[in-house]
Amino acid sequence: MSGADTATTPQSRPSVGVALKFVPLRVEVNPLTGMVSADDRLAGASPADEAALEYGLRFAEAWGWDLLVASAGDHRCEPMLRAAMAAGANAAIRVVLPTDTAAPVVAAALAEALGDCLVLLCGDYSLDRGTGSVPAYLAAQLGAAQALGLVSVAAVGEGTVEGERRLDGGRRERLRIPAPAVLSVEAGVRLRRAPLPAVLRARSAPLQVLPTPVPYAIDPAAGTRRPYRPRPKALPSPAATMSARDRVLMLTGALSERRTPAAVRTNDPVQAADIVLTFLRERGYIS
Amino acid sequence: MPDVAVKPTTGDTTGGSRDGTPPAAFDAIVVGAGPAGAAAALTLARAGKSVALLERGIFPGAKNMYGGVVYGRVLDHLVPNWWQDVPYQRWVSRRATMLMTPTQSLTIDYRSDRWIEAPYNGMTAYRADFDAWLAAKAEEAGATLVCSTTATSLLRGADGRIRGVSTDRPDGDLTARVVIACDGVNSFLAKSAGLYQAFDPSNFTVAVKEVLRLPREVIDERCRLTGDEGLDIEIVGCTAGIPGGGFFYTNRDSVAVGIVVSVIGLAAARVRPEKLLADLKKHPSIAPLVRDGELLEYSAHTIPEGGYDVMPELVGDRLLIAGDAAAMCLAAGIWLEGVNFAIGSGAAAGEAAAEALDQGDASVAALAGYRRRIEANFVLADHRKFRRVPHLIMSERVQRQYPPFVCDIVEKMFTVDNPTPKLGLRRWANDARRTHGVRLRDLLRDGAVGLRSFG
Amino acid sequence: MSAVTDIRAGAAPEAPSIGGETVERQTWVDMPFADRMATVEFRIAERPHIVVDSELCEGCSTQACVTACPADLFVPTADGKILFNFEQCFECGTCYLACNVEGAISWSYPDGGFGVVMRRS
Numbered sequence: 001m002s003g004a005d006t007a008t009t010p011q012s013r014p015s016v017g018v019a020l021k022f023v024p025l026r027v028e029v030n031p032l033t034g035m036v037s038a039d040d041r042l043a044g045a046s047p048a049d050e051a052a053l054e055y056g057l058r059f060a061e062a063w064g065w066d067l068l069v070a071s072a073g074d075h076r077c078e079p080m081l082r083a084a085m086a087a088g089a090n091a092a093i094r095v096v097l098p099t100d101t102a103a104p105v106v107a108a109a110l111a112e113a114l115g116d117c118l119v120l121l122c123g124d125y126s127l128d129r130g131t132g133s134v135p136a137y138l139a140a141q142l143g144a145a146q147a148l149g150l151v152s153v154a155a156v157g158e159g160t161v162e163g164e165r166r167l168d169g170g171r172r173e174r175l176r177i178p179a180p181a182v183l184s185v186e187a188g189v190r191l192r193r194a195p196l197p198a199v200l201r202a203r204s205a206p207l208q209v210l211p212t213p214v215p216y217a218i219d220p221a222a223g224t225r226r227p228y229r230p231r232p233k234a235l236p237s238p239a240a241t242m243s244a245r246d247r248v249l250m251l252t253g254a255l256s257e258r259r260t261p262a263a264v265r266t267n268d269p270v271q272a273a274d275i276v277l278t279f280l281r282e283r284g285y286i287s
Numbered sequence: 288m289p290d291v292a293v294k295p296t297t298g299d300t301t302g303g304s305r306d307g308t309p310p311a312a313f314d315a316i317v318v319g320a321g322p323a324g325a326a327a328a329l330t331l332a333r334a335g336k337s338v339a340l341l342e343r344g345i346f347p348g349a350k351n352m353y354g355g356v357v358y359g360r361v362l363d364h365l366v367p368n369w370w371q372d373v374p375y376q377r378w379v380s381r382r383a384t385m386l387m388t389p390t391q392s393l394t395i396d397y398r399s400d401r402w403i404e405a406p407y408n409g410m411t412a413y414r415a416d417f418d419a420w421l422a423a424k425a426e427e428a429g430a431t432l433v434c435s436t437t438a439t440s441l442l443r444g445a446d447g448r449i450r451g452v453s454t455d456r457p458d459g460d461l462t463a464r465v466v467i468a469c470d471g472v473n474s475f476l477a478k479s480a481g482l483y484q485a486f487d488p489s490n491f492t493v494a495v496k497e498v499l500r501l502p503r504e505v506i507d508e509r510c511r512l513t514g515d516e517g518l519d520i521e522i523v524g525c526t527a528g529i530p531g532g533g534f535f536y537t538n539r540d541s542v543a544v545g546i547v548v549s550v551i552g553l554a555a556a557r558v559r560p561e562k563l564l565a566d567l568k569k570h571p572s573i574a575p576l577v578r579d580g581e582l583l584e585y586s587a588h589t590i591p592e593g594g595y596d597v598m599p600e601l602v603g604d605r606l607l608i609a610g611d612a613a614a615m616c617l618a619a620g621i622w623l624e625g626v627n628f629a630i631g632s633g634a635a636a637g638e639a640a641a642e643a644l645d646q647g648d649a650s651v652a653a654l655a656g657y658r659r660r661i662e663a664n665f666v667l668a669d670h671r672k673f674r675r676v677p678h679l680i681m682s683e684r685v686q687r688q689y690p691p692f693v694c695d696i697v698e699k700m701f702t703v704d705n706p707t708p709k710l711g712l713r714r715w716a717n718d719a720r721r722t723h724g725v726r727l728r729d730l731l732r733d734g735a736v737g738l739r740s741f742g
Numbered sequence: 743m744s745a746v747t748d749i750r751a752g753a754a755p756e757a758p759s760i761g762g763e764t765v766e767r768q769t770w771v772d773m774p775f776a777d778r779m780a781t782v783e784f785r786i787a788e789r790p791h792i793v794v795d796s797e798l799c800e801g802c803s804t805q806a807c808v809t810a811c812p813a814d815l816f817v818p819t820a821d822g823k824i825l826f827n828f829e830q831c832f833e834c835g836t837c838y839l840a841c842n843v844e845g846a847i848s849w850s851y852p853d854g855g856f857g858v859v860m861r862r863s
Contacts, residue, residue, distance in 0.1 A: 026783055031581060039861060041346050041415070042783055190788065193853070195458040199433060200339075343854045345785070350833060352863035415861045435855025455853045473835045475850070488839040495812045498862045541862065554806030554840035561812065565772040585778045586863035587812030587832040589839065 014159070015066040017117030018056040019110045019134070020045045020084060022077035022099075023127045044080050047187035048123030054191045055153050055183075056121045057088045062155040066090045070113035072097040072106045078207060086194035086202035093208040099128075107137030109213045115142060118159055118179040124149050124186050132184065139182035147177045148184045168263075230285050309462075313339045313431070314644050315637075316452055316463040318438040318476060320347035322626050323610025323633035324469035325421040329365060330637030332428035336644055339461060340422065340430045341454065343437040348418030350471070352588040354494060355536035355543055356409040356519050357417060358627040361665075363406065365634055366424055370407050374416035376538035377517025378402060379409035381510070384621050385572065387524040387533075391694035392572040394520070403516050411517050411536050411543075421630075441466065441476055441606070449605040452476070465640045465649040467607045469633055472589050474612035482599040482608060489551045490593030490614070492531055495560040496545030497568075499580025503540050509576050510537055521623055523680075524690030525567045529556050530681040533567050534623070535576060544568055544577055547590065547618075549681060560587070590625070592618040592681075595667070595674035605649040607636040607657050617669055619676040619740070620685075628666055635660035676740050679733055688725050695719040775814055779830050786829045787856035791849065792837070796823040798846040806840035807847065832858050 023046050024038030045053070053069065060067040069084040070093040071077040081092035095109040114120055120142070125132030132148065139146035150163040151172070159179035164172050177183065194202075238247040249255055262279050264272045280286045315331050317324045320342035328340040344350045356379055362369040380403045383396040402408040426432050442451040442460050451462035468476040472491070477483060501509075510518040522533035531548030546563050553560060568577050591597075591614035598614045601607065609615070610629035617624045639657035643649045661667045679685060699715040710718075720727065772778075792815070799805070800822045807816040807824065813832050817825040824846075831852075838849040851857070 041349075041861065042859065193456055196433075196436065196454055196456040196461060197458055199436070199456065200431065203431070343851055343857075345855050345859060349859045349861075350857070352832075352860055413862050415863070437851050437854040439850075473833075473851075491835075491839050493810070493812065493834060493836045493839075496863060538862075543863075550810065550836055550839045553836075554804065554810045557809045559809055559814070561772065561775070561778065568772075582773065582778065582781050584781050584860065584862040586782065586860050587834045587836070588863075589834045589836055 013064070013066045015068050015090075015117045016056045016060045016063075017114035017120040018049075018053045018067065018069045018084070018089070019114065019120065019122045019138070020049045020053065020069055020071045020077070020080060021123070021126045021128075021130075022071060022073050022080050023130075025127065040076055043076070045084075046123050046127045047190075048125070048185060050123075050191040051185050051187050051189045052121040052123050052183075053084055053087065053089070054189045055185060056119075057192065059119060059121075059155045059161065060088070063158045065118075068093065068114055068117055070095065070110055072101065072109040072113075073099060081207060082202045082205065083194065085205050086199040087192060088194075088198070091208065092205075093210060095210045096212045103131065103133040104137050105213070107134050107141055109210070110134070110138055111141040112213050113210055118181075119161065120144070120180075120182045121153075122182070122184045124184045135182050135184040142180060142182065144180035144182050145177055146182045147175050148182075150175075150183055150185045152188060153183060153185060311451065311462040311464045313337045313461070313463040315339075315465045315467060315640055316341060316438075316461055317430075317467045317469060317637075318452060319343075319469040319471055319610070319612070320422040320425075320432060320434070321351055321418055321469060321471060321610060321629060322421055323612070323615075323629035323636075324467070325418065325425045326365060326630045326633030327467045327469060327607075327609060327637035327640070328425035328430040328432075329421070329428050330634050331641050332425060332430040334638070334641035334645075336641050338425075338430045339463065340425055340432045341436050341438050341452070341461075342422070342432065342434045345435055346415065346419050347422035347432070347434070348413075348415040351414040351418055352494070352496060352586045353414055353625060354496075354534045354545060354547065354623055355411050356623075357412055358409045358624060359407055361627045361630045361634075365630070366421075368405075370405055370410075372420075373410070373412070374420050375410040375412050375515075377411050377512075378407050378515050379411060379519045379536075380512065380516035381518040382409070383518065383520040385520050385522045386690045386693055387522055387570065387572065388691045388694050389570070391691070391698060392570070393694050393697050394572075403514070409519065411519065411538055413538070417626075438470065438476060440479060449480075449603070464644060465605050465607070465654070467609060467633075467636050467640060468612050469608070469610045469629070469636075470612050472591050472611040474608065476606075477599055477608045477612050480603050480606055482601075482603055482606075484599070487593070487597065489549065490591060490597045491550045492547045492590045492592045492618070493550050493553060493560065493587060494545055494547040494590055495564050495585070495587045496543055497564060497580075497585055498538070498541050498543045498583045499577055500541045500583045501577075501580045506537050506540070506542060510542075512537065521621065522567070522573075523620070523685065525570065526563055526686070527556070527558065527566065528687050529553055529558070529563070530686050532623075532680075535573060541583055542577060542580060544573065550589065561585075590618070591616050592677050594618070594677040595670040598670070601658055601661075602651050602654045604651055605654075607640060607654060609633045609636040615666060615670065617673060618680065619673040620680045621741075622673075628669075631664060631666040632661055635664070635666065673740050675736050679736050679740075682733075684725070684729055684733060688723050692719050692723045692725050695722060779813065782830070782832075783859040783861070784830050785856045785859060787852045789853060790828040791833075791852040791857070792826055792828040792831065793848040794824050794826045795846050795848070798843050799824040802843050802846065804842060806842065807837040810836050810840040812836060828852075830858075 024043045026042045027036050027038045029036050056067050067089045068091050069089040072095045085092050093113040095113050097109055122135040135148055147163050150165050153161050153163040156162050161177050163175045167173050238250045264275050266272050314336035315338045317328045317340045320340050328338050331338040381398040383394050386393045437455045438452040439455050440453045441449050442453050444450040453460050470476050517537045519536040525533040526548050529548045529552040533546045535544045591611055601613055609632035615628040615632050636657050639654055642656050643653040696715050696719045805818055808818050813830050815827045819825055838847045841847045
């Protein structure tokens with residue numbers, strides 16, 4: 001990636017996009033009030049986001065592509081974006097958004113900024129109680145393939161990556177993902193150290209700022225979207241008259257009948273969805 | 288190049304040399320964005336020089352810790368009306384010195400209204416706030432602050448002369464026409480340049496400190512403070528006989544308590560430093576001040592306490608050293624100062640370097656203005672005046688004998704022992720002297736040193 | 743409590759016999775040491791900035807680093823060597839200043855942006 005290429009033809013090359021989020025990396029809880037406070041000086045990209053950036057840099061190098069980074073947030077994320085430019089990103093975009101914006105809106109904002117990128121990388125989920133849904137929304141928005149929660153990724157042919165993902169029981173699955181794709185990666189690889197000349201350049205490099213996008217597909221009646229959490233099942237405590245042994249048995253459920261864990265063993269998505277739905281219906285989670 | 292240097296380098300006689308090396312990227316590199324480095328960068332930038340201010344922490348102050356008080360007079364001409372935006376915690380209105388034995392304490396406690404109004408005397412501050420504030424002033428003046436970058440060594444040209452520093456970043460060499468090393472107490476740059484003739488570990492102390500959260504009203508009540516007023520106590524005799532001392536000071540919503548002990552003494556005594564600190568916190572004179580404080584941050588740092596006689600060479604070819612790197616810490620018992628000496632020496636180094644750059648020559652002779660400046664002001668004058676004091680403070684007598692000796696005299700003075708008649712100061716002093724094995728000869732000699740130094 | 747009383751009585755802390763197996767280590771429990779260190783932010787580098795030549799430590803009877811290090815990073819092993827951590831280091835330099843075996847502790851600053859981050863000191 002020579003400076004001359006990027007300066008003259010930023011649009012002419014395909015690009016890898018990396019989405020970063022400015023998150024507190026250390027929070028403190030006041031033991032008296034329970035107030036959580038975060039120190040902005042210790043905030044920045046999470047290790048997973050940094051891993052995404054590192055993979056993005058590797059892909060861009062391997063394929064001779066450009067690398068764009070984007071973040072949705074306030075001005076505080078600009079040092080983080082400049083650090084990404086120092087590490088090798090060709091351009092950085094900030095979309096003006098308040099923190100705690102719902103995932104679909106963040107995805108829409110990022111899609112605006114990074115929509116032209118053929119391969120998009122994110123950290124698996126943000127540290128500030130994120131759910132990891134932004135990459136999924138992003139893939140849906142862009143009509144791209146998605147591979148989320150990858151342990152590692154590697155470039156194979158130009159525009160194609162191979163990723164590894166955890167499965168139950170310690171097994172892994174290996175996915176071959178063609179562009180256009182959205183990938184989210186776990187923390188693991190460390191971000192390279194930025195060269196000193198690049199650090200000095202990045203201090204004054206232009207940083208594109210996009211206005212807040214119009215939220216898409218948000219039903220105001222639906223309120224904030226949150227992942228569904230089943231209600232806890234209330235268990236009666238054992239009667240005081242029971243013997244100690246019976247009480248322990250009741251609490252541990254040691255001798256009671258148990259249902260074996262359900263597993264979805266099919267490659268057909270429709271069938272798999274049916275199995276999951278039937279299971280949830282049987283347990284009373286949905287009707 | 289043009290997008291690297293904020294300002295074009297002025298002149299080219301010391302940077303690019305005749306052998307075809309490219310001109311320097313900066314007029315000056317300042318290593319370390321603590322108070323010394325920030326002051327040096329500030330004066331250089333004000334003099335119109337391009338200056339890179341390198342900091343290894345993620346922000347200025349991240350690596351720094353101290354015993355609690357910044358004396359601001361040195362800032363007056365650097366940052367006019369500095370008190371209007373400095374990130375202070377409290378203005379020190381009460382300054383106390385405490386002599387302590389395990390069961391006694393004698394405190395001299397002074398309070399003044401004059402210290403809580405502009406231009407103020409001393410303030411407590413978190414170094415992460417204060418150092419970042421001063422470094423921001425240097426940036427505003429035009430300095431290029433580069434954080435998260437460790438200077439690993441001096442960069443030398445083919446002729447062996449310094450032409451910048453190497454950093455730990457890839458492609459990390461940075462060239463300049465003069466280097467100011469403000470890289471702190473461990474100053475690897477000053478050592479590698481051979482400015483330390485003898486490097487003696489016995490000149491160093493280690494400080495450990497706890498910052499404890501307490502509600503503001505509780506601090507005000509316990510320390511008898513109102514509003515922005517603060518208390519600072521320096522303590523002698525609280526380190527179990529290991530040469531050193533202790534301190535206590537107030538922040539807005541926290542208090543700090545710490546001990547400072549000779550590194551060699553600590554190692555010989557085989558005591559964990561946090562245990563010494565725990566004992567100080569349990570002392571009946573300190574315990575009520577820190578009770579129920581919730582630990583916010585534990586920290587440690589070393590301090591160069593040897594004083595004037597162990598200072599290194601301050602000037603090398605194209606190299607100046609300032610602040611802790613040059614051992615500019617005044618540990619003279621009732622005065623414990625460092626940040627002000629760092630700012631004073633850093634500013635003088637910046638001015639001298641700018642002067643040398645104007646002449647196009649940064650040799651030892653051309654940089655002599657640095658020493659001249661700090662000889663003339665408090666930086667070296669104070670150190671020279673108190674050159675014998677660090678040794679006296681760390682002596683067996685001051686550390687082990689004098690605190691109980693003095694406490695016993697005062698105790699006898701104020702113990703009403705009826706029907707025994709009051710024996711009088713001379714008798715009490717003689718009794719206490721015998722009890723604690725204080726020799727009159729030592730007392731007179733130390734008194735003479737004290738008088739000559741402090742008088 | 744007894745350790746505190748010793749100090750109060752003005753007695754010098756007892757040094758164990760040379761080569762004695764227990765140096766005084768946290769006999770006085772103020773708060774768990776791990777909790778104390780948890781109040782400090784550390785950015786852990788890949789490269790250790792402390793290196794101990796344990797061969798040289800075998801002949802060391804004082805092992806000053808073990809008691810003096812404010813972060814308690816040095817641990818003596820049964821065979822007279824020293825185990826060390828570099829992760830939670832204050833970067834103060836006490837260890838190499840206190841060490842009296844030439845070359846046993848090599849110490850430099852950690853890479854830029856790593857190591858201790860103090861905020862209220």
